[in-house]
Amino acid sequence: MWGFPASHTAQPPTFTAHLSNFSPRNSPKPPISSITIKPSISTTKDTNDKNKLIQSLCKQGNLRQALKLLPHEPNPTQHTYELLILSCIRHESLSCGLQVHRHLVDDGSGQDPFLATKLINMYSELDSIDDARKVFDKTRNRTIYVWNAVFRALALAGHGMDVFELYCRMNWSSGIESDRFTYTYVLKACVASESSISLLRKGKEIHAHVLRRGFEACVHIMTTLVDMYARFGCVLNASCVFDEMPMKNVVSWSAMIACYVKNERPFEALELFWEMTLENRDSLPNSVTMVSVLQACAAIVALEQGKLIHGYILRRGLDSILPVMSTLVTMYARCGKLEIGQRVFDQMDKRDVVSWNSLISSYGIHGYGRKAIQIFKDMISNGVSPNEITFISVLGACSHAGLVVEGKMLFDSMCREHGMYPSMEHYACLVDLLGRANRLDEAAKVVEDMRIEPGSKVWGALLGSCKIHCNVGLAERACKRLFELEPRNAGNYVLLADIYSEAKMWGEVKRVKQLLEAKKLQKVPGCSWIEVRKKVYSFLSVDEFNHQSEQVHALLVKLSTEMKDRGYVPQTGIVLYDLEEEEKERVLLGHSEKLAVAFGLINTNNGEVIRISKNLRLCEDCHSVTKFISKFVNREIVVRDVNRFHHFRDGVCSCGDYW
Incomplete structure (x- = not known):
């Protein structure tokens, strides 16, 4: 822990008076000053025994019994409360946590900063961020550890702006100085929260604070900075932070590789990975690294590179780690070797829902819709419950294979059989399924009847179907909403122009192109990749630079x-x-x-x-x-x-x- 004192404010023990030189009944009583007060040996022993018993019950996982004993212990120690709080987290019981908290306050220990941090962490883990904030607001004896606990809780809950508001208050009015944990948690608030320009600006301010306070040598802070810039697509900033780090560990390397992958820079990701393996013997890639590198191979169909990395995984003994093997299945499938992906899946000792999702998605993108549905059924028969990603994968498989009836049945089964309400992505899959099959009126009706407000993914799916079947009227309707929801997405304008072009509506094509120019939007250029003799080559449309x-x-x-x-x-x-x-x-x-x-x-x-x-x-x-x-x-x-x-x-x- 953080070295807080073990003592805390508690109820006084029971005392009994012992008179020295005891005299007969009629003897005069000695003055009060001559009375020596000592704790009762039996009472102290009982207190220690009850504390130890409660602690023992917590360690054994018997939280309910421990809570029954708590009201009978007048002097719970700090360690007793700590174990009770940790036990509530392990049992994922908010009601028990509230009970411990009430007893702690009644006991007079509510201002113990150590226990305050434990309570804040407990409420954070139990997804009760409002209670965590209340604990913080009521804690008068605040230390940097209490502040860090609330920063962490708010960051994990995605309350980025609240973190920055409190951070400013701490710096300007509390007199408490930030430490390395403070900067790490505050930067994580940028990563965990919804992306916005204001959060990026705040993150850059924290970066400046870090440099002014001389924390640039702290590998944890600098790695979180890499993550933060990656989150906002600032690859150059992330790369500069990474390059200037005096020390790097496996987490730092993995963060930078992941940054390249997330921002569609797979070449740089692979180059950095091989540099990591050749030049940094002290920072060997771990399972997180391998997942990112396999994703990079999949992005550009680098099959030979993927095979080399598969061999590296086997040599390092990482083939027992589920996320690595699931990503390996996906990599082979996305490099066109579906049969090898199936073989990897079959050889896995354990499989979780992610593993099954990888296989379902793999068959789906290759057009084997019925096989994907069968794997979905096999997953359920093996006792693995589907999640939201499972339905996105199997609905996508139905869409690529034109299995409209089967796809609609699966969509309906989400709520009816699996107690899962469709999200925006699921509605988008259904609209795409119907639209590709030229059932555009039915797809439009789905959009109208959605239980949630249709977003850009749903309207985008409808627009894509309009492009396939050249439906100008419905495309214009979809674009009207898309231009409001995604004003900076050039792809929507280009799709509409494509539809107008196919319909020979050249005046409208010109108008859309003028809109693109007025808004200074650039069409994403077509880019293709091919791997020849373990080297990957890229081509842009109308490429004049290839030798x-x-x-x-x-x-x-x-x-x-x-x-x-x-x-x-x-x-x-x-x-x-x-x-x-x-x-x-x-x-x-x-x-x-x-x-x-x-x-x-x-x-x-x-x-x-x-x-x-x-x-x-x-x-x-x-x-x-x-x-x-x-x-x-x-x-x-x-x-x-x-x-x-x-x-x-x-x-x-x-x-x-x-x-």
């Missing part, structure tokens, strides 16, 4: 000519510019996934599978071209877009042109 760009474009022109002779018609309607047809075809040839396919054909051997990932939805023309190419060159081409996998073989795609 093989001339070869790549020459091959694409050659293939395009051959495809036209066999019936290929470029789908120029998806080009947002009012150009001549020949110019539109040139724009289409510059799409990143086509560049990656051509690069793969040039740099891999005959018979090798070409694996590509893309950050956006695969466009209709690239889908058609890749089907043609797979037949011409007799190669299997696997493309994972933002939604799902496409396995192209002999001119056919596994999605059945439904994506």
Whole structure:
């Protein structure tokens, strides 16, 4: 603990008088000053015995019996109260915690700062933040430990601004100085709370305080700063903090790797991981590190890198850790090796709901909806209860496979069979399921009848379906709400422009593009990745910087000519510019996934599978071209877009042109 004194204010013990030189009844009484007062030996012994008994019951897990004895102990010690509070946390019993708190106050120990910190921590763990705040507000003898306890409680509860308000009060009026725990908890308030510019500004202020107070050598504070900047997407700030740390531990390295992964910088994450393994023998990667690195491999379909990391996991004995193995299942599936992911799952000694979710999601993104439903049923029959993520995964699987009836039944079963109310993500899945199947009126009705206010994910799912089926009216309705909910999301404007373009409404396309320019919004460029000989290459649409760009474009022109002779018609309607047809075809040839396919054909051997990932939805023309190419060159081409996998073989795609 923090070294508080063991004593506390308590009720006085029972006293009995002992008279020296006891005299007969008629003898005169000695003056009061000659009376020696001593505690009764038997009473003190009883008190010690009851305290020890209560403490013993708490250690044995018998909280109820301990509480029954508490009213019969007139002098509970600080340690007795501490064990009672800890026992309430272990039993997750708020009612028992309130009972201990009441007795503590009645006993006169309510102002003990040590016990105040314990009570605040207890209420925080039992999700009763209001009670934790009341304890703090009523504690007059505040120490830095009491302040830190309330900072931690509020931070964990996501009350970021309350933390900063109290932090300012402590600094300006209490005379108590912050310590390393203070800064760590206050920075965690930024990480745990809802993202906002005001919290980022507060976090930067705390960063300045840390530097002024000379805490830049404290690895815990600096690691939390990395987390804080990662939370707000400030990758450069996080990287600067990390690079300037005089000492780094495994948590620091893991935080920076996770920062890159969360902010879609998988290349940097992998580079930093290998640097960590080669140059820092004292900070060996742990299970948290491995989860982030596997996620980085999955993001860019770096299968060979993933295999190397799998070997590292086995050598380090991390293959018994559930989160690592669950992420390994996902990594193989997202790199196009679903069968290896299944094998990893089958070899797991233990499986939790996350493991099952990984497998369900894996089959879903590959288009095997019925298999995903069967795994869902197997999970339940194995005694594992589904959670919210389970239903998101299985509903997504139904959506990719067009299993409307099955998906609707699963959605209805959430509340009826599993006592779970649908969240915004579940409604978005249902809208996407119906919309992809061209049941747009039904999807719109779901949005209208939602029990909660539809958010951007729901309207975005509806807009995406409108793009697939070119429904201008419903798209305009969805965009009206999306422009209010996400005014800075350029993707919504681009989707609407795509729909107008397909409908040949060039005036509306121009208007939307002007809106984008007026708001200074940038369209997210299409980017594709391919791994060749354990090295990952990236391509942007109309990439002019690749050293093989001339070869790549020459091959694409050659293939395009051959495809036209066999019936290929470029789908120029998806080009947002009012150009001549020949110019539109040139724009289409510059799409990143086509560049990656051509690069793969040039740099891999005959018979090798070409694996590509893309950050956006695969466009209709690239889908058609890749089907043609797979037949011409007799190669299997696997493309994972933002939604799902496409396995192209002999001119056919596994999605059945439904994506």
